[in-house]
Amino acid sequence: MPKLNIVFIASEAAPLAKTGGLADVVGSLPRALHDLGHQVTVILPFYRQDLTKNNIKTMPLNTSIEMWVDGFQRQCPLHETVVDNLRFLLVEQDDLFDREGIYGSAGGAYEDNLLRYTLFDRVALEAIAKMDKPVDIIHCHDWQTGMVPLLKKTQYIHHPNLTRAKVVFTIHNLAYQGVFPSEWIHRLGLPSQYFHMDGYEFHDQINCMKAGIEASHAITTVSPTYAEEIMTPEYGCALEGFLQHHASKLSGIVNGLDLEAWNPLTDTSIASNFGAGKITGKAKCKKALQQQTGLKVDAKVPLLTLISRLAEQKGIDLMIPNIEIWLSRGYQLAILGSGDAGDEQALTALAKAHPTQMYFYQGFSEDLARQIYAAGDMFLMPSRFEPCGLGQLMAMRYGNVPVVRATGGLKDTVVDYNQDKKQGTGFHFEDATAEAFDMAVEQAVAVYKKPTTWSRIRTRALKRDSSWHASAEAYVKLYTGLLDD
Numbered sequence: 001m002p003k004l005n006i007v008f009i010a011s012e013a014a015p016l017a018k019t020g021g022l023a024d025v026v027g028s029l030p031r032a033l034h035d036l037g038h039q040v041t042v043i044l045p046f047y048r049q050d051l052t053k054n055n056i057k058t059m060p061l062n063t064s065i066e067m068w069v070d071g072f073q074r075q076c077p078l079h080e081t082v083v084d085n086l087r088f089l090l091v092e093q094d095d096l097f098d099r100e101g102i103y104g105s106a107g108g109a110y111e112d113n114l115l116r117y118t119l120f121d122r123v124a125l126e127a128i129a130k131m132d133k134p135v136d137i138i139h140c141h142d143w144q145t146g147m148v149p150l151l152k153k154t155q156y157i158h159h160p161n162l163t164r165a166k167v168v169f170t171i172h173n174l175a176y177q178g179v180f181p182s183e184w185i186h187r188l189g190l191p192s193q194y195f196h197m198d199g200y201e202f203h204d205q206i207n208c209m210k211a212g213i214e215a216s217h218a219i220t221t222v223s224p225t226y227a228e229e230i231m232t233p234e235y236g237c238a239l240e241g242f243l244q245h246h247a248s249k250l251s252g253i254v255n256g257l258d259l260e261a262w263n264p265l266t267d268t269s270i271a272s273n274f275g276a277g278k279i280t281g282k283a284k285c286k287k288a289l290q291q292q293t294g295l296k297v298d299a300k301v302p303l304l305t306l307i308s309r310l311a312e313q314k315g316i317d318l319m320i321p322n323i324e325i326w327l328s329r330g331y332q333l334a335i336l337g338s339g340d341a342g343d344e345q346a347l348t349a350l351a352k353a354h355p356t357q358m359y360f361y362q363g364f365s366e367d368l369a370r371q372i373y374a375a376g377d378m379f380l381m382p383s384r385f386e387p388c389g390l391g392q393l394m395a396m397r398y399g400n401v402p403v404v405r406a407t408g409g410l411k412d413t414v415v416d417y418n419q420d421k422k423q424g425t426g427f428h429f430e431d432a433t434a435e436a437f438d439m440a441v442e443q444a445v446a447v448y449k450k451p452t453t454w455s456r457i458r459t460r461a462l463k464r465d466s467s468w469h470a471s472a473e474a475y476v477k478l479y480t481g482l483l484d485d
Contacts, residue, residue, distance in 0.1 A: 143178030178208030
């Protein structure tokens with residue numbers, strides 16, 4: 001297999017800057033491709049505050065790219081850092097990227113986000129054009145890089161280093177499309193000839209997601225089921241017809257997990273290490289969490305867990321009506337998350353009313369998240385839609401059996417025990433209702449009370465191969481297929 005020169009362009013990547021799952025993918029997939037022998041570079045904005053907070057050391061390069069944007073000529077210095085043998089190029093523009101919050105302050109988005117990311121996209125293409133050798137694949141992620149395929153197809157078509165390159169555009173969450181007023185077309189010098197219904201026009205506005213979909217050579221989503229779902233009215237976010245038109249280049253590849261970072265056998269955050277065949281430590285983790293959070297110490301009680309943004313997408317409204325029912329049945333809950341103020345208040349009140357049965361941590365703590373994964377018996381993900389999801393992968397890695405809505409990546413990664421008794425790793429429910437969710441939890445609890453059967457399900461979950469290796473190989477197959485066309 002030929003070794004490829006691949007460039008990722010994205011708005012965030014762990015451990016440099018992160019708001020969610022996009023950063024996990026862009027921090028892990030390039031590393032897996034590098035481990036397969038390919039040359040990979042990741043281009044990101046230079047988020048000074050995040051880099052400082054995450055203790056990332058960078059080195060300025062003797063390169064500054066001059067770029068006209070919105071009536072001003074800007075100098076954009078490039079920086080470099082290498083993390084775990086992976087090279088990152090960073091585009092500096094402090095007035096645009098040295099801010100609180102990557103996309104906006106708390107509860108909102110910056111009004112100049114199109115300016116910020118179009119400038120970044122152009123500088124990224126200029127940086128690729130200056131590389132030592134031609135690039136084979138440019139892999140873009142979500143609306144922030146949606147203009148890259150269009151600009152590469154039009155204004156950058158004659159750059160020698162870009163001529164051969166094929167562009168892959170990954171949709172991580174179709175709900176966020178980057179829609180802006182059309183006045184930006186002339187302010188940013190965007191290709192106006194593609195501002196029409198079959199291009200990036202959307203109700204007389206700019207749609208960056210549409211630009212990426214139309215102009216890329218291949219479109220991927222982060223699970224096969226999500227690739228199918230986004231071509232339906234329920235999940236298509238008003239782009240289902242546009243995606244159907246481009247269905248021939250659309251596919252889904254499930255995300256992976258950094259198995260070294262998420263390993264209960266070596267995790268120093270949890271009370272006791274454990275794994276398949278060495279499971280006694282998990283009971284110690286459950287006891288430690290119960291003691292730490294004020295829950296009644298009881299090895300036999302089902303401990304239900306949830307780590308999530310508190311948002312409608314995550315189906316929190318399907319869970320809250322069930323909590324008092326579950327508590328009346330004697331179950332325990334440990335919940336970590338933040339988001340909707342009403343959900344936060346409801347969970348806080350429930351935890352206060354039932355302190356020995358329910359614990360709620362408002363916010364996020366990496367160590368506590370790991371402790372909850374390790375301690376839990378069941379992990380709840382009632383998402384209304386979930387492009388891929390990482391929580392269920394982390395939960396299975398820690399023997400925390402998922403109860404999930406059968407949507408997107410949850411359906412693809414969790415094998416429903418009710419459908420396959422020999423391979424099941426969790427439990428599905430179909431309807432987005434509190435009643436259907438409760439029924440699935442009750443099915444899981446019924447099996448939990450059969451220790452031998454439950455042990456088999458938990459062991460299969462622990463042993464599931466959630467590594468990035470298989471996903472990386474699937475992407476390489478996609479890349480090489482594009483280059484062979």
